Amino acid sequence: MELFGAVTHPASKKADWWRSAVIYQVYPRSFADGNGDGMGDLKGITSRLESLASLGIDAIWLSPFMPSPQKDAGYDVSDYRGVDPLFGTLDDFDVMLNRAHELGLKILVDLVPNHSSDQHAWFQAALNSPEGSPEREFYHFKDGNGDLPPNNWVSMFGGPAWTRVTNPDGSLGQWYCHLFDSSQPDLNWENPKVQEAFEDVLKFWLDRGVDGFRVDQPHAMAKAKGLPDHPYVDRAGAGFIEGEENPPMWFQDSVHTIFRRWRAILDSYPGERVMCGEAYVLPLSFMALWVRPDEFHQTFNFRYLDSLWTAESIFKTVNESFEAFDSVGAPSTWVLSNHDVIRHASRLGGDYGRSTASDGIGPKNPQPDNELGLTKARAATLFTLALPGSMYLYQGEELGLPEHTTLEDEFRQDPTFFRTNGARVGRDGCRVPLPWEAGVNASNGFSSTGSAWLPQPDIYKNYSRDLQEGKAGSTLEMYKAVLALRKELDLGHGSFEWVTELCTNSSLAFRNNGILVIHNFGSVAISMPEGQVLISSLEGVSDEVRPNETLWLKGL
Ligand code: NOJ
Numbered sequence: 030m031e032l033f034g035a036v037t038h039p040a041s042k043k044a045d046w047w048r049s050a051v052i053y054q055v056y057p058r059s060f061a062d063g064n065g066d067g068m069g070d071l072k073g074i075t076s077r078l079e080s081l082a083s084l085g086i087d088a089i090w091l092s093p094f095m096p097s098p099q100k101d102a103g104y105d106v107s108d109y110r111g112v113d114p115l116f117g118t119l120d121d122f123d124v125m126l127n128r129a130h131e132l133g134l135k136i137l138v139d140l141v142p143n144h145s146s147d148q149h150a151w152f153q154a155a156l157n158s159p160e161g162s163p164e165r166e167f168y169h170f171k172d173g174n175g176d177l178p179p180n181n182w183v184s185m186f187g188g189p190a191w192t193r194v195t196n197p198d199g200s201l202g203q204w205y206c207h208l209f210d211s212s213q214p215d216l217n218w219e220n221p222k223v224q225e226a227f228e229d230v231l232k233f234w235l236d237r238g239v240d241g242f243r244v245d246q247p248h249a250m251a252k253a254k255g256l257p258d259h260p261y262v263d264r265a266g267a268g269f270i271e272g273e274e275n276p277p278m279w280f281q282d283s284v285h286t287i288f289r290r291w292r293a294i295l296d297s298y299p300g301e302r303v304m305c306g307e308a309y310v311l312p313l314s315f316m317a318l319w320v321r322p323d324e325f326h327q328t329f330n331f332r333y334l335d336s337l338w339t340a341e342s343i344f345k346t347v348n349e350s351f352e353a354f355d356s357v358g359a360p361s362t363w364v365l366s367n368h369d370v371i372r373h374a375s376r377l378g379g380d381y382g383r384s385t386a387s388d389g390i391g392p393k394n395p396q397p398d399n400e401l402g403l404t405k406a407r408a409a410t411l412f413t414l415a416l417p418g419s420m421y422l423y424q425g426e427e428l429g430l431p432e433h434t435t436l437e438d439e440f441r442q443d444p445t446f447f448r449t450n451g452a453r454v455g456r457d458g459c460r461v462p463l464p465w466e467a468g469v470n471a472s473n474g475f476s477s478t479g480s481a482w483l484p485q486p487d488i489y490k491n492y493s494r495d496l497q498e499g500k501a502g503s504t505l506e507m508y509k510a511v512l513a514l515r516k517e518l519d520l521g522h523g524s525f526e527w528v529t530e531l532c533t534n535s536s537l538a539f540r541n542n543g544i545l546v547i548h549n550f551g552s553v554a555i556s557m558p559e560g561q562v563l564i565s566s567l568e569g570v571s572d573e574v575r576p577n578e579t580l581w582l583k584g585l
Contacts, residue, residue: 049521067480085512253277313353320359378402391454429504
């Protein structure tokens with residue numbers, strides 16, 4: 030393989046917790062149900078916190094639990110300072126937070142500032158106020174072009190990014206912009222009142238004791254003045270094409286001043302409070318601008334998540350990552366799965382590139398090979414957890430959970446499915462409730478009654494946590510072992526260099542703090558490097574590096 034561009038990365042001398050943290054994403058709807066109604070909730074999370082602590086993670090990111098009509102599973106917030114009754118109360122939140130802190134776990138909450146719900150008091154006030162009023166200035170209300178929307182923008186979930194309102198007298202009125210569902214109007218971040226309102230929201234949660242925020246869609250918050258047409262909407266749809274001009278709804282420079290102010294607020298609190306931006310910004314040299322020392326602490330390394338699992342692609346991505354993030358002194362924040370993409374245990378079991386990742390896998394699509402997917406997923410996890418930096422895990426990956434790929438349409442909830450008339454099945458398949466105790470009821474212990482807001486496929490029983498607890502070779506025990514080793518060897522703060530003689534078209538190897546990590550991407554076993562094997566992603570022992578195996582070795 031062409032080893033052009035091989036980078037090295039020095040060990041980090043900065044001890045900040047977030048530079049090396051392993052952060053576990055809890056998707057509250059599907060983690061654990063404390064009241065038996067089939068919907069995960071805060072009491073459920075509290076009851077399972079010890080299990081999380083035993084995994085060896087450092088922090089938890091909680092997807093939204095704030096009041097919401099749940100049109101986009103909580104990413105449509107109608108009150109930024111509360112808890113949706115579906116999930117409990119603010120008191121339940123405080124109990125959860127305190128217990129997490131007692132167990133040494135930090136808590137990041139999800140903040141959704143690009144858009145609110147259409148049921149938010151701000152939007153309702155805007156609807157009930159005349160054109161040009163200060164209330165309408167909270168959002169992007171515009172006149173149309175005759176009967177057409179103000180511009181050619183389309184929604185990330187399909188269909189137009191504009192919806193026309195009806196005036197109180199029944200006549201057709203202005204249009205409002207929504208880059209996502211029509212129930213998620215985009216806020217107008219040019220408006221200082223919007224900025225002030227969100228600074229208060231930050232303080233509200235920081236005062237309660239949260240350790241920080243995961244910030245939703247920060248790269249969409251600022252829009253180009255005058256909201257001009259997307260210059261190549263026909264080719265990019267709602268998105269962008271790397272290397273071409275930035276579309277007017279993405280990556281506008283003016284957004285950075287907002288995050289600098291937020292950073293100053295976080296820094297004014299005791300403890301190291303952090304923000305991680307879901308900035309889908311590429312190339313990574315551009316993403317690096319979002320993690321300059323006075324802005325976000327972290328951004329998700331989406332290039333890594335998007336990369337094909339091949340030696341060439343991972344080699345290039347890792348180089349690009351260290352080059353970009355080291356240039357601003359930020360850690361890379363590695364990630365393989367989340368609530369928006371096909372779980373990596375399924376993605377790697379078939380031919381699913383990034384382009385389909387948020388489209389999901391439905392019963393009519395080619396089905397993944399779950400065994401191969403899990404083998405590769407375990408190896409990918411071991412490889413990734415050996416890289417210096419921070420890592421995000423998505424709930425259920427520690428069980429090796431596959432995607433639910435045969436969910437019937439009647440259960441679907443993702444707006445992507447509805448806005449594309451089923452052409453994209455969407456993200457429900459990665460959001461199915463977790464199996465905790467095999468066979469205790471239809472939800473395998475997710476709820477006490479067996480009810481679950483999305484049904485589990487039959488195979489989930491086999492992945493239940495209780496079957497894996499203490500069982501040698503289980504994915505759960507592999508995660509525990511590797512997280513403990515990572516900490517013991519201080520790999521998160523460690524150094525990085527490729528072992529070039531072991532980097533080929535079918536293998537990659539690197540060293541971090543003296544530990545040699547090798548992965549065999551090929552279909553033929555390769556010679557074992559010298560050293561003592563500390564951990565393998567495969568069961569059993571071999572004197573070679575087997576296909577799809579990752580090994581950590583200690584020098585002799
Ligand atoms: C990104 C979130 O992760 C996703 O779930 C959501 O649908 C969109 N942002 C809109 O908030």
